[in-house]
Amino acid sequence: MSNAIEDHKKVATPTRRRGPFPLSLEMLNEEIRLIQEYKQATADALYDDFYKSHRKLEPKIQLALDIIEWLGFIDITDRQEFMSRERHEGTCKWIFNPDVCKRYHEWRSAREGFLWIRGKAATGKSVILAVIVDQIFKDLWEKIEDQEKQDGYKREYDEPPYILPEFFPAFYFFDFRDTRSLKTSTFLKSLFVQFLQVPEPNLAVTFPDLAQRHLDGLPPPTDIETFQDLILHAMRSHEKKAIFVDGLNECDDVPAVMAFLERVMQEANVRVLVASRPDPDILTKYQDRPTINLEDYIGYTNADMRKWLMKRMMDHSRLHAIPEHKKIEVLDAVTKCAEGSFWHAQCVVDSLEVCRSVAQVNVMIREAPTDLETIHYNLLRRVNERSEDVQLIVSMAIRWLGGALRSLSLSQIIEAVQIELGHTPPLRLNDDLTVVTPDDMLMLCGNLVKIDDRTARLGLGHPTVRTFLTQSPPEDEKFSRYFFDAHAIHRDLALRSITYIMTDDIEKAIAKSYTQAFMFDISRRYSIVDRCPMLTYVFEGGFEHLRYYTQEDDDAIDLLVLLQNHVPEKPDKYREVLQALHDRTEDTPYQWIVEEKELALAILVRFGPPWMLKRYLLRRRDLAEGEEKDKLVKWAENIGRFDLRDMLADFELPELVEMDIVSEDPEQVPAVEGAGGSQDVVMADEK
DSSP, X not given: OHHHHHHHHHHHGGGGSOOOSXXXXXXXXXXXXXXXXXXXXXXXXXXXXXXXXXXXOOHHHHHHHHHHHHHTOOOOHHHHHXXXXXXXXXXXXXXXXXXXXXXXXXXXXXXXXXXEEEOOTTSSHHHHHHHHHHHHHHXXXXXXXXXXXXXXXXXXXXXXXXXXXXXXXXXXXXXXXXXXXXXXXXXXXXXXXXXXXXXXXXXXXXXXXXXXXXHTTOOOOOOHHHHHHHHHHHHTTSSSXXXXXXXXXXXXXXXXXXXXXXXXXXXXXXXXXXXXXXXXHHHHHXXXXXXXXXXXXXXXXXXXXXXXXXXXXXXXXXXXXXXXXXXXXHHHHHHHHHTTOHHHHHHHHHGGGGOOSHHXXXXXXXXXOSSHHHHHHHHHHHHHTSOHHHHHHHHHHHHHHHHOSSOEEHHHHHHHTTOOSSOOSSBOOOGGGOOSSHHHHHHHHGGGEEEOTTTOEEEESOHHHHHHHTSOOOSOHHHHTTOOOTTHHHHHHHHHHHHXXXXXXXXXXHHHHTTSOOSSHHHHHHHHHHHOTHXXXXXXXXXXXXXXXXXXXXXXXXXXXXXXHHHHHOHHHHHHHHHHHHSSGGGOTTTHHHHOSSHHHHHHHHHOOHHHHHHHHHHOGGGSSTHHHHHHHHHHHHTTOHHHHHHHHHOOOOOEEEOOOOOSOGGGSOOOTTOSSOTTEEEGGGO
């Protein structure tokens, strides 16, 4: 770093001389140029010093990190930590008491075994499992640190422990707020990466085929069987191991995960703990296995619920003022009607904030709903009491949160609800749908949504909210607007994501960034993302909605063609966007967006379903003939899109035949840009 700065000091030093007065504009501009150059050199040197220098790792470790990144590993730790923070101090202690919960004590003390924590929706299963994982890691680290002190070993802050724990724990939380986490492949990748954690990883030796596949530039394996074998192989590097799985019922392929866990149980020294609802498939499989049925511990869970609700009321700006004796009555009534459901209890207590007298509190408690469906309809009724624009804001927020493929931040949702469809260029966000403050979005949505205060990530309030909103919509339009189809939602979000990329609001944010003073150019680029927070979602996840697009129409294709024409017209805009997202253009995987001449085709090959690519090729016949078709097949195979490869291999363009078009005014027959042919032909199978 010092050399880079010294070189620029030599250039900048002469400008420190006392110059002639008055200063000319040319000299002043030169002075500014040198300052800017010196500033940029300093920023580059700092970047190199703090980032690149820390990347000088041993080749074996670097290879392991590269393979983990290549696999597309998703760190599920945030979900576990979020659920752990949901626990109120003093609760969940009963699970660790061997006199109360003998099943868990037996499982924890054994070398091998299976345990199922069973409970209906919202009974605290995820929190209990998160607390168990916390305690497991706490106990392990205490033993490691005690052993290191005993041996007189002083470990550096970022250095791994020099002794292995008594057993290796791996965990996974299926998170309904992040669609990627619900995939069986994501679950398997996560376990594999966790079990790769050994003191000196050498994947070129332990997993030579996988390492070679990575070095050859091929895509990661996609078949479930391969990943199961990789996990079993990686597990054998640890003498004893335990696997914790939460939310099994949320997985996209429950039978496949259960079958894999059975394979795991065949290994030596393995314990498995699963928490889930007793859905039919799971109940059939595990009903005869060792089980902690939370209904059998309702007295302990209700005691936890009372502590949690009392804390919630005491922290509330208004509910804390309810007289103490009335708080006790509220706790008694709520725990009775909730029947172990923490989500049910939370919604009932939070609804009391509208009360302005103790008499109103009495009425609300007496008439409290006893089922979740009524609870959810009441949440929607509160939204419907507000203005039309608020109803639209909430309905769009729910749609985004219900269909997003990645978790969204509060700032992203605030911007996302402003994206509208059906307009012609120039495209703009609808400012009328902007909330005044971020807190207003949370207030308007109420318990329909929930925010992680540490990460500022937003999600639907509970899995039961999503289940409720994806059922058959009611006939009443006042409520049906909030419901959405779990598959059709991806069509809507794909179209909105593509539309967002072309909005003028992004250009305005870029222009605005040049009107403000920043010490480093990187700070200016970050300001663009701050003003357009949906950029990160749209470029990293928005195109992926195309894969789940099931309604066969041309709407997405039309928008992609529009985008293809838009990017060459404004290349500077998109280069700025890519730099803002990834700091340096050469490091971004989306550089192709400004380089591809056939951008619509590139997006469809990377993200589109086979039927959508097929419809596009029927428009662009020149891209599906001869060598061009062979290139497409090879391209799809190289990036792991075997579904497209198989479709393309069997795809034959239908024969075109001439037909006469009768028109009084030929000028009224529009030319179709990029259609690959004239307007006086049709496909033979359309005759």
